[in-house]
């Protein structure tokens with residue numbers, strides 16, 4: 001332990017010197033084609049952000065003009081004050097009005113081989129209008145919340161845009177979450193309707209989506225309607241008066257439903273994400289600023305051109321699926337590719353087969369996926385034609401240099417720049433990333449902030465750290481895509497993001513800047529794990545475990561995992577029952593039912609007692625070391641019961 005280090009700072013042990021300049025032919029055609037252009041733009045926005053965003057905002061369809069660009073009363077920002085616009089009009093009508101209705105908007109590939117659909121902007125608009133009219137016919141009003149729990153089908157994107165069109169606030173719940181998680185989210189948001197499907201395909205099996213919704217709704221009194229897409233055809237129950245089939249709802253509905261003029265600051269969506277307490281936070285994003293941020297960052301980072309086909313592999317259940325499957329690229333008028341299923345269904349070369357067939361030009365995925373591809377082996381890639389690709393991206397966690405190099409060489413054929421994009425559910429869109437036509441990249445670094453993003457690295461007193469030192473990453477100025485709050489919990493919003501470093505946005509990540517000013521993200525500062533690019537709170541997992549009658553006490557920590565980045569390890573003290581495999585199975589099933597498959601612990605350690613400090617805090621650092629199989633370092637003299645440590649070790653042998 002380095003005792004000289006100021007509180008809140010972190011030592012860095014990573015050294016990476018390789019530098020990859022953008023290919024000359026890429027730069028020649030890029031929007032931002034040199035570091036001079038980037039620096040000029042960055043300085044322009046920094047000098048007068050309001051003038052810059054005012055000029056960018058002219059590209060949105062305004063139904064009522066705004067009276068001022070920004071009203072910033074920390075921590076509350078209002079962008080484009082008093083204006084009215086509509087996110088679905090920005091994504092659809094605008095392109096049709098500009099004569100681009102026949103351009104491909106969306107290509108969809110289903111998990112069952114051979115299933116494929118394509119929509120032009122006009123066709124997508126028509127489907128969104130029919131769905132919007134259907135939702136309106138159910139009496140759903142602007143400002144009411146609609147939960148969406150669907151597989152990755154075109155209808156998921158259509159449902160989001162249809163909500164936006166009528167001013168309803170969508171809350172997309174990832175299809176891997178359990179009925180408990182749906183019920184919690186419905187209750188927190190007071191959702192009035194749920195849009196779901198009978199089921200969805202996942203590695204050839206059928207997910208029981210409607211069944212999960214039915215269970216959730218026994219605890220969701222606010223929900224009046226359920227709209228059900230027929231996807232798999234599996235048997236489900238329909239509750240008369242409450243449930244309606246999607247195809248029945250939209251039948252005969254108009255294909256020109258007008259878009260509701262929405263205040264710039266009207267909520268567009270809520271997205272629940274894990275924080276450092278047991279209760280997920282409903283991150284609130286609003287209309288105009290979010291759309292402008294998603295669109296502008298998509299154009300900058302992916303250098304979108306008219307002939308691009310953009311494949312972002314994220315599910316719409318996550319923020320990446322909101323900003324870079326749906327709103328960003330569609331507002332930019334791009335063509336998007338979406339795929340319904342798992343990357344290894346029916347075989348481990350499915351992604352490369354899709355690239356060969358659909359010829360996307362941009363591919364944006366997560367480091368955990370890349371590590372899986374590496375593991376699955378070259379035989380699934382050799383012989384596949386990936387030459388359509390011109391740009392690669394990653395998001396969700398830091399990418400280890402080895403995976404970066406593999407991505408660069410094997411998938412990118414050494415010709416595609418890689419954009420390692422750092423951002424969060426809360427930031428609405430990408431904050432730091434290389435710009436592919438100008439920024440020389442270093443494997444593992446998200447490089448530099450986008451124009452309009454003002455990062456700083458500080459210690460616990462809020463003072464900037466010394467050059468090269470790690471510390472807390474904060475953002476010092478408002479940006480259009482920033483979160484506007486936590487749904488229904490102002491105190492938590494202020495406490496989580498704005499109190500520890502007053503007046504600055506605390507991202508919750510540690511970071512450092514190297515001698516070139518490049519940023520390196522060093523992991524979370526709170527009790528949040530990053531498992532396969534998804535945020536999980538340790539306390540959520542602990543609460544789930546403790547809610548089981550056999551469990552007296554539980555502690556969850558992360559340990560390194562070669563594919564998922566982090567795996568969940570839990571330490572459990574039993575109330576009763578046997579410390580055996582059967583109990584482990586029971587507890588795993590319980591966590592799956594409480595939260596969902598993504599939170600199921602990889603390792604379960606039983607312990608007679610958990611190591612605690614004198615004040616009763618569980619010694620997580622110690623547990624992390626045990627979980628990782630590392631030798632415990634540091635000061636353990638404050639252990640309440642030193643023998644508990646020895647007992648845990650012995651159990652592992």
Ligand code: WT7
Nearest residue numbers: 320395396397398420421422423424425521535
């Ligand atoms: C957390 C946000 C942003 C969409 C997906 C995750 C980590 C994200 C990177 C990156 C290093 C990254 C951070 C961040 N993270 N991208 N390129 N390099 N870390 O969204 O669930 O809101 O999680 O993911 O820790 O705070 P999220």
